[in-house]
Amino acid sequence: MCGIVGAVSNRNIVPVLVQGLARLEYRGYDSCGVAVYANGLQRARSTARVAELAEQVNASHLEGSTGIAHTRWATHGAPLVHNAHPHFSHGPGADALNRPGRIALVHNGIIENHDQLRTLLQAKGYVFQSQTDTEVIAHLIDSRYDGDLFEAVKAALEQLRGAYAIAVFCKDEPQRLVGARAGSPLILGVGRDSQEHFLASDAMALAGVTDQIVYLEEGDIVDIQLGKYWLFDRLGKPVAAAQRPIKTVHAHSGAAELGPYRHFMQKEIFEQPRAIADTLQGVDGIVPELFDQQMNHAPGSNAAHVFKEIDSVLILACGTSYYSGCTAKYWLESIAKIPTQVEVASEYRYRESVxxxxxxxxTITQSGETADTLxxxxxxxxxxxxHTLTICNVATSAMVRECELTYITRAGIEIGVASTKAFTAQLAGLFLLTLALAQAKGRLSEAEETRHLIAMRHLPAALQAVLALEPQVIAWSEDFAKKENALFLxxxxxxPIALEGALKLKEISYIHAEAYPAGELKHGPLALVTSAMPVVTVAPNDALLEKLKSNMHExxxxxxxxxxxxDADSHIESGEGIHVIRMPEHYGELSPLLHVVPLQLLAYHTACARGTDVDKPRNLAKSVTVE
Known part of the structure; x- marks a missing residue:
């Protein structure tokens, strides 16, 4: 969700901090800011875009060699400048606001006991300038500070309940930066000349600055000083370099270039043939080893062993990833004959289950850092x-590290908040999982494996043919742009594809859209149908087509x-009150990957026609790293 960048260096680090924020814009934010040590604490904050913050920084000649920066998505307090990060400590004492603060801090996450801590700190004389939970942490660290920032942070963290990734520095130790994480991602960037080191919530923030990354584990604290750093685990014990190895991560900033496209969402829709080809690269046969993309297996935890042991599947996911899981349930039960449950992650963890x-x-997650799914x-x-397995797009994420087995999709970075290529790549990974489980259970013949592999290899070309339907979808979007409600069947x-289509439309066009199984029409939704309510119907030529035609007549x-x-052979014709787009070919079990693409295009072009902010829709963020 929010984004963090921090640095300790022997040069002016402000341009790096601001550039890092610009590269984190895809995550979504409603305010941003930067703070540095410059003969005390100095900062600039804005509720506009990072570009406006950069102008503010340049106009004020803000410079410093130690600093932190942040893009915020409001959870506590409205998106106003005084609620924007970084936050400074003020106090204790009646004249606290008149005295320069000494602690500067940025924070991702939610502190659950902030109200109690606020009351405690106010009693000590600390003065609050914001409605955020974050400011509580700054004051709490200040209250524990006695000349050693690391010890003050460590002591303060013991009083926090909730999720956090923080970066903090103190004016009394101007070349020192402390970071910590619990429930929210944070990485350490090792400088190229070893004279500077960085903190960030995402390796993308450091693209072009360093590709040497250390992933902090749950509960880790890092103490960064000029030219050196120390890592400590959740128990406060020093962490050896071998336990948190430096990894080379190529987070190409070029992925954030639009090229000939109007928006990143459009670009990512059209990248789907390549994303599927990359996700399936190297799949020459269906073998359990496809899911052994981990190096830390315990004995007996390889996929071949696990797949023979299990007798059911539980899928946990949120949002679009949840709909990919709902699609996979049909595959797993019809092809692999394995009972499958799909649960919304945020609901599953709070209910009694067996x-x-x-x-x-x-688990299914694009970022691998989705808080509810973790x-x-x-x-x-x-x-x-x-026995755990993740379908994930980020090989270095917390989800990958915490799961026994893994399939890494290779969709590439997705900038648009509304997921497109990540969704179809997830479906490809889930279909492979279905085939691998079917094979492990003796339910996949050689002929069936060959047929499925041929179909999967043809997917990029089939997707390219579907993308050629864009002009017809644009014609539909001109009708939809005038509506305020829509049904998907x-x-x-x-x-699940109808559900995903409705989600896309509401996410970026702000049109209220709902999806139903078509057979449920007479059980309530039919009451909504009028000439003002467009009804989108996904109608492949499968065993349910005749039933679906009856629903369309209703x-x-x-x-x-x-x-x-x-589909081309479904014998559904355009006429009065019915508009038909013919898909290039019927694609059997893999049809969902093709049918979702026109729905993505419909949402995109409808949003364009309505003039919304397609890549950064209101109230939404790309990575949901807080509950």
């Missing part, structure tokens, strides 16, 4: 379900206007 130690717990994984592990395997009989994605 654990089965022979369940394969599958918490749900840990909850499942705590219940004794130790699908049956069977394509019901819509037309009530004056509803249909927009149908039909």
């Amino acid at each position: 654990p089965n130690p022979r369940t394969l717990v599958v 918490a749900a994984l840990r909850h499942a592990q705590g219940l004794g379900m130790t 699908g049956r069977g395997l394509h019901y 819509v037309r009989a009530r004056g509803g206007v249909l927009y149908v994605l039909a």
